[in-house]
Amino acid sequence: MQKKPITNKLLWIFAVGQFGWSLLSGIVTNWMVYYYTGSPDAQNPNTGIFASGITQHPILFKLTLFGLVLAVGRIFDAITDPLIAGWSDSANYKGGRRIPFMKAIAVPFALVTVGLFTLPQTGSIPLNDTILFCLLMVFYLFMTIYCTPYNALIAELGDTQEHRINVSTYISFTFIAGQSISFMLPNVAGMLQGAFGQAGSVRMAVAVMSAVACIAMLVPSLYIKERAYIDSKPSKTAAFSSLLKTFQNRQFRRFVYSDVIYFFALTLFQTGLAFYETKLMEIEDTWTFVLTATMTFISVCLYPVVNRLAPKLGKKKLIVTGFFAYALVFLITSLCGKGLYWGFIVAVCAAVPMAILGILPQACVADVAELSRLETGEDRSGMFFAARTFAFKMGQAIAMVVFTSMTVAATAASYRATAVVATVTCLIGACLFLLYNEKMILSRIEELKAGKKA
Numbered sequence: 001m002q003k004k005p006i007t008n009k010l011l012w013i014f015a016v017g018q019f020g021w022s023l024l025s026g027i028v029t030n031w032m033v034y035y036y037t038g039s040p041d042a043q044n045p046n047t048g049i050f051a052s053g054i055t056q057h058p059i060l061f062k063l064t065l066f067g068l069v070l071a072v073g074r075i076f077d078a079i080t081d082p083l084i085a086g087w088s089d090s091a092n093y094k095g096g097r098r099i100p101f102m103k104a105i106a107v108p109f110a111l112v113t114v115g116l117f118t119l120p121q122t123g124s125i126p127l128n129d130t131i132l133f134c135l136l137m138v139f140y141l142f143m144t145i146y147c148t149p150y151n152a153l154i155a156e157l158g159d160t161q162e163h164r165i166n167v168s169t170y171i172s173f174t175f176i177a178g179q180s181i182s183f184m185l186p187n188v189a190g191m192l193q194g195a196f197g198q199a200g201s202v203r204m205a206v207a208v209m210s211a212v213a214c215i216a217m218l219v220p221s222l223y224i225k226e227r228a229y230i231d232s233k234p235s236k237t238a239a240f241s242s243l244l245k246t247f248q249n250r251q252f253r254r255f256v257y258s259d260v261i262y263f264f265a266l267t268l269f270q271t272g273l274a275f276y277e278t279k280l281m282e283i284e285d286t287w288t289f290v291l292t293a294t295m296t297f298i299s300v301c302l303y304p305v306v307n308r309l310a311p312k313l314g315k316k317k318l319i320v321t322g323f324f325a326y327a328l329v330f331l332i333t334s335l336c337g338k339g340l341y342w343g344f345i346v347a348v349c350a351a352v353p354m355a356i357l358g359i360l361p362q363a364c365v366a367d368v369a370e371l372s373r374l375e376t377g378e379d380r381s382g383m384f385f386a387a388r389t390f391a392f393k394m395g396q397a398i399a400m401v402v403f404t405s406m407t408v409a410a411t412a413a414s415y416r417a418t419a420v421v422a423t424v425t426c427l428i429g430a431c432l433f434l435l436y437n438e439k440m441i442l443s444r445i446e447e448l449k450a451g452k453k454a
Contacts, residue, residue: 003228003229003230003231004228004229006157006163006229008166008170010157010224010229011157011163011166011167011170012170013219013220013223013224014153014157014167014170014171014220014224015167015170015171015173015174016174016216016219016220017102017146017150017174017216017217017219017220017221018150018171018174018175018178019174019175019177019178019213019216020106020178020212020213020214020215020216020217020218020219021109021143021146021147021150021178021213021217022174022175022176022177022178022179022182023178023179023181023182023209023210023212023213023216024109024110024113024143024178024210024213025143025178025179025182026178026179026181026182026183027113027182027185027206027209027210028113028116028139029182029267029270029271030179030182030183030185030270030273030274031182031185031274032070032116032117033066033070033271033274033403033404034047034048034274034275034285035047035048035049035050035051035117035202036048036050036051036053036054036066036132037051037056037064037066037404046186046189046198046202046285047278047285049198049199049202050117050120050121050199053120053121053122053125053128054066054120054125054128054129054132055125055126055129064404064405064408065129066404067400067401067403067404067405068401069129069132069133069136070136070397070400070401070404071397071398071400071401072133072137072397073136073137073139073140073397074140074393074394074396074397074400075393075394075397076137076140076141077140077141077143077144077393078389078390078391078393078394078397079390080140080141080144081144081148081386081387081389081390081393082242082243082383082386082387082390084101084144084145084148084149084386085148085152085242085243085382085383085385085386085387086235086242086243086382086383088101088148088149088152088382089152089235089242089379089380089381089382089383090235090236094227095225095226095227096226096227096230097149097152097226097382098149098150098152098153098156098226098382099149099220099221099224099226101145101146101148101149102146102149102150102217102220102221103218103221103222104145105142105145105146106146106214106217106218106221107214108142109139109142109143109145109146109214109217110210110211110213110214110217111210112135112138112139112142113139113206113210113213114203114206114207114210115135116132116135116136116139116206117202117203117206118203118206119131119135120132120135121199144389146217147389148382148385148386148389149382150220151362151382151385151386151389152381152382152385152386153226153230153381154167154168154171154362154365154366154381154385155365155366155369155370155381155384155385156230156379156381157229157230164363164366164367164370165307165310165311165359165363166307168359168360168362168363168366169303169306169307169359171362172303172355172358172359172362173300173303175358176296176299176300176354176358177296178213178216179292179296180289180292180293180295180296181209181212182209183288183289183292183293184209184289185202185205185206185209186205186285186286186288186289187286187289188205188208188209189201189202189204189205190286192204192205233379235378235379235380235383236378242380242383243383243386243387243390245380245383246372246380246383246384246387247387249368249372251368251436251437251440251441252365252368252384252387254432254433254435254436254437255361255364255365255368255388255433255436256387256388256391256392257432257433257435258323258429258430258432258433258436259361259388259391259392259395259429260391260392260394260395261395261425261426261428261429261432262323262326262357262392262395262426262429263392263393263395263396263399264395264396264398264399264425265326265327265330265399265421265422265423265425265426265429266326266422266426267395267396267399267400267403268399268402268403268418268419268421268422268425269329269330269333269418269419269422271399271400271403272403272407272415272418272419273288274288275407275415276333276336276346276415276419277291277343279410279412279415280333280336280337280338280342280412280415280416281336281337281338281339281340281342281343282338282339283340283343287340287343291343291344291346291347292347294344294347294348294351295347295348295350295351295354296351296354297351298347298348298351299350299351299352299354299355299358300355302351302352302355303355303359305355306318306355306356306359306360307359310359310360310363314438314439315360315363315364315438316433316436316438318356318360319356319357319360319361319364319433320430320433320434321353321356322352322353322356322357322360323353323357323426323427323429323430323433324427324430325349325352325353325356326350326353326357326426327423327426327427327430328349329346329349329350329353330419330420330422330423330426331419331420331423332345332346332349333346333419334416334417334419334420334423335416364436364438365384365385365388366381367438367441367442367445368384368441369381369384369385370445371441371444371445371448372384374445374448374449375444375448402418402421403418406418406421
């Protein structure tokens with residue numbers, strides 16, 4: 001049966017879902033460490049507002065409980081990725097292989113995000129530690145159940161090179177939009193403080209943002225009829241056998257090596273961003289959204305440029321450029337002084353690599369998945385994206401342990417040191433990505449497609 005043509009309108013509807021899960025992820029990634037660790041000061045009285053409820057002192061060498069909980073959460077998340085990917089790849093539901101997962105988990109995913117900032121507030125610190133740990137595991141599980149099938153659709157809706165770059169561009173826009181809105185949390189909490197109090201306003205702000213995210217995640221689930229656009233057949237390969245096959249792909253491994261390093265550096269930087277701005281630059285936390293919005297606006301303005309340059313120059317050259325640009329941003333942060341202008345310098349400089357690395361890596365994975373499908377006749381798109389997330393989440397987990405361990409003293413020097421580590425590792429990632437052979441992959445795809453038409 002002839003499938004409906006995939007249009008850019010459909011790709012935009014699909015991209016709305018990325019805004020939703022990005023917003024929930026941003027709330028947890030950007031603000032949990034800020035509200036659950038550290039100490040308040042006159043300029044930022046909400047720093048560490050929930051810190052008294054959980055264990056703060058190091059429990060193993062210099063590792064804090066919170067750092068270990070976050071790291072274990074990311075490792076658990078990474079392990080569940082191939083399991084969910086295998087389940088999705090082999091699914092044969094009436095609604096398709098991907099959409100049913102997204103539709104079922106959107107509401108629970110939003111609710112557990114609210115719970116992370118609400119439930120670990122009993123009078124017992126050990127009980128709070130346990131509740132926080134359990135909720136974080138559930139949060140990452142629900143994020144995997146939504147994101148793994150969602151990411152698989154990037155390759156399946158990207159049926160041509162043009163569509164793969166376009167859908168990567170659109171979801172990059174909605175991803176950074178979600179991340180940017182998440183930085184408004186202190187602003188929204190400030191508006192609600194009169195009615196709900198200091199701690200209550202933070203929780204209510206999380207609830208409002210989570211509701212918005214939930215609606216966004218349901219948009220593609222309700223409007224895209226997967227079977228009408230994608231002729232997908234269930235994979236018969238078991239989950240971990242499929243994962244092993246995926247990592248046996250040489251070009252995919254070369255991509256993943258650099259991706260792990262990149263996400264280690266980026267997570268280290270993102271986790272520390274609120275601290276860099278409030279402790280090093282001495283900026284009020286309510287300025288965080290303004291700075292992020294500035295960075296996002298400039299980045300979005302560069303999207304059309306990246307979109308047009310990618311087919312001409314190649315994704316590889318642009319991605320390497322993005323790595324070096326991010327390394328420069330991290331270096332500037334490590335050397336920054338006091339003043340709001342430092343925040344704007346970082347925001348403007350970060351816009352360039354954000355535009356490049358927000359769009360093109362997903363397109364690279366989609367290229368590799370497409371080549372594998374053409375060569376083997378088996379569509380394991382879900383596993384390729386899951387394998388990528390499995391790898392980079394390991395990098396994120398290590399970054400969270402490193403950050404919380406390096407900054408246990410909460411000194412300016414410790415925060416600067418994390419930015420230095422991010423700089424060095426990002427440069428290593430750039431060197432590793434030079435091994436990726438994009439030209440061979442694209443030429444082979446065209447060759448196989450031409451052979452099928454003949």
